[in-house]
Amino acid sequence: MSEEAGNDVVVDPVAGDAAGIVVRGVTRRFGSAEALRGIDLSAPYGQITALVGPNGAGKTTLLLILATLLTPTSGEVRVAGLDPATDPDGVRARMGWMPDALGVYEQLTPREYLTFFAEAYRIDPAAVAGRVTGLLARVHLAEHADQPVHVLSRGQKQRLGLARAMVHEPRVLLLDEPAAGLDPRSRAELRDLLRELAASGVAVLVSSHILSELEELADRVVFVAEGRTVEEDEIAGVARFVVSGWRVRALDDAALTAALTARGVAPLATSAAGSDLPPMSETDAAALLAALVGDDVPVVAFGPIGGQLEAAYLALNKERR
Numbered sequence: 001m002s003e004e005a006g007n008d009v010v011v012d013p014v015a016g017d018a019a020g021i022v023v024r025g026v027t028r029r030f031g032s033a034e035a036l037r038g039i040d041l042s043a044p045y046g047q048i049t050a051l052v053g054p055n056g057a058g059k060t061t062l063l064l065i066l067a068t069l070l071t072p073t074s075g076e077v078r079v080a081g082l083d084p085a086t087d088p089d090g091v092r093a094r095m096g097w098m099p100d101a102l103g104v105y106e107q108l109t110p111r112e113y114l115t116f117f118a119e120a121y122r123i124d125p126a127a128v129a130g131r132v133t134g135l136l137a138r139v140h141l142a143e144h145a146d147q148p149v150h151v152l153s154r155g156q157k158q159r160l161g162l163a164r165a166m167v168h169e170p171r172v173l174l175l176d177e178p179a180a181g182l183d184p185r186s187r188a189e190l191r192d193l194l195r196e197l198a199a200s201g202v203a204v205l206v207s208s209h210i211l212s213e214l215e216e217l218a219d220r221v222v223f224v225a226e227g228r229t230v231e232e233d234e235i236a237g238v239a240r241f242v243v244s245g246w247r248v249r250a251l252d253d254a255a256l257t258a259a260l261t262a263r264g265v266a267p268l269a270t271s272a273a274g275s276d277l278p279p280m281s282e283t284d285a286a287a288l289l290a291a292l293v294g295d296d297v298p299v300v301a302f303g304p305i306g307g308q309l310e311a312a313y314l315a316l317n318k319e320r321r
């Protein structure tokens, strides 16, 4: 992508070669502590990129840098084509930030709260009321629009935080643990909303510890540990990390056991969730599933234990020990 220091670099999301976020070799020290030691990542427009790593890996530090709230010690950062260190106002106009805790003015209502932020972003006054009403509906808070924020549940506050991050229609959206505190239905709604935003061309970067959810949500994943990028991949690419085995469940346990025994596959454990089989390649797993179905075993579920993203996470952490 072309970069001209201090200028509003025009990047064309439709061209597909420009990323909403580009981070190269970023470090950040706090005194003698090195929170970031060399982070590389890119988050393309139109896609959801997951930022995954253990506690203390540096995710929040990185998000704060992208959100213009911290400067890196060294390295290169571009958000919507701009450098957050030299053009924080330009970045803020194009970037929405949802921190892990909603700092709210508790006495305001959601409508007042969003109106306040819309005005702070200098949205055309004639458009503010309509924009706010539309956002409240989009995050399913219309019926709570005029109650004080302090009576909202944690999940409702999360959704208000997301609406705040979207109030100026940013092209880049940063979310730190957005699903924390959300019930399953709210998580599914959040997922749909983020997919819609990505489909409209927004570059979404989301950090979360809920790997099963990221697996369904994200297109790409960046693993970080100890302040460094350890892996950057398409979600489909993490399948190669499957290490913790496969779980199969059938309506007829006896038929499943007989078919597995006949094929020399011994379950490691069996529970109500299914039979846990040893690690095997995706090709071997596909062949085993086809064989079980061919044996008329009524299989209702077959997949990697804990999900592929979790397996990749555990494998990458094991490699580091």
Ligand SMILES: Nc1ncnc2c1ncn2[C@@H]1O[C@H](COP(=O)(O)OP(=O)(O)OP(=O)(O)O)[C@@H](O)[C@H]1O
Pocket: 030, 033, 034, 035, 036, 053, 054, 055, 056, 057, 058, 059, 060, 061, 062
């Ligand atoms: N202001 C600070 N002063 C000193 N050290 C800091 C500061 N902020 C972060 N750190 C250190 O930097 C490292 C990375 O912290 P960070 O909060 O970015 O990790 P994280 O990946 O977000 O962790 P978690 O998953 O637990 O939220 C940690 O070792 C942390 O102690």
